[in-house]
Amino acid sequence: MGSEAARLLEAADFAARKHKAQRRKDPEGTPYINHPIGVARILTHEAGVTDIVVLQAALLHDTVEDTDTTFSEIEEWFGEEVRRVVEEVTDDKTLPKMERKRLQIEHAPNCSPRAKLVKLADKLHNLRDLNRCTPAGRAPAPALAGGSPAAGTAAARPRSPALAAAAPLPRAAPSAAELRVGTSAVSQRALTERGSRWLTVPLPSLLRRPMARGCSSIWGRWTGPQPLA
Numbered sequence: 001m002g003s004e005a006a007r008l009l010e011a012a013d014f015a016a017r018k019h020k021a022q023r024r025k026d027p028e029g030t031p032y033i034n035h036p037i038g039v040a041r042i043l044t045h046e047a048g049v050t051d052i053v054v055l056q057a058a059l060l061h062d063t064v065e066d067t068d069t070t071f072s073e074i075e076e077w078f079g080e081e082v083r084r085v086v087e088e089v090t091d092d093k094t095l096p097k098m099e100r101k102r103l104q105i106e107h108a109p110n111c112s113p114r115a116k117l118v119k120l121a122d123k124l125h126n127l128r129d130l131n132r133c134t135p136a137g138r139a140p141a142p143a144l145a146g147g148s149p150a151a152g153t154a155a156a157r158p159r160s161p162a163l164a165a166a167a168p169l170p171r172a173a174p175s176a177a178e179l180r181v182g183t184s185a186v187s188q189r190a191l192t193e194r195g196s197r198w199l200t201v202p203l204p205s206l207l208r209r210p211m212a213r214g215c216s217s218i219w220g221r222w223t224g225p226q227p228l229a
Helices: 004-018 034-046 052-060 071-078 080-088 097-110 113-132 161-166 203-208
Strands: 187-191 198-202
Touching: 004 034, 004 052, 004 071, 034 052, 034 113, 052 071, 052 080, 052 113, 071 080, 080 113
Parallel strands: none
Antiparallel strands: 187 198
């Protein structure tokens, strides 16, 4: 499997087989493999990523966390570099959900640039899915202002008075086209996990620094409108 295209297809095939019995939590119950493919597509089509290790890790990022795959298996099939990235973005599912979230924030500043790319694309794809529809069994969340490429032109839902008083929503929804690596003038709008407010941070700066001022992690709690210079 010498060519990069063949290596990428091998990772896609491996992920598809591992996730074959799983479904997303949307009302349609779409095949789970749609998610890792969507994450890889964000990186290639919108962020301009060509690093085959990042793209393979994007396709494989949930295999250990959500299936019976082991890190040793990842390394055997795809090499040590891919294994390291997958390991960085894998949560320990034996821990309670809130503890996993806490550890994500704690470990975020020390993630490698490759792992940060995969994690940011993963978050963005999940957010677009949440904006498109409400997961089965969950109360509807406020829609992102302006929609998103994946969400079409869904009408925005009213915000809570507390959120409305805290900060106005921006005019545009997040676009991972603003995630192009190496273009310092272009920014990644990282959604905070508490509310529909955006922190605009140039991606190269995000990869160089452990955290953005005004944010408790690269995707954590918003603490004030203080973007990086």
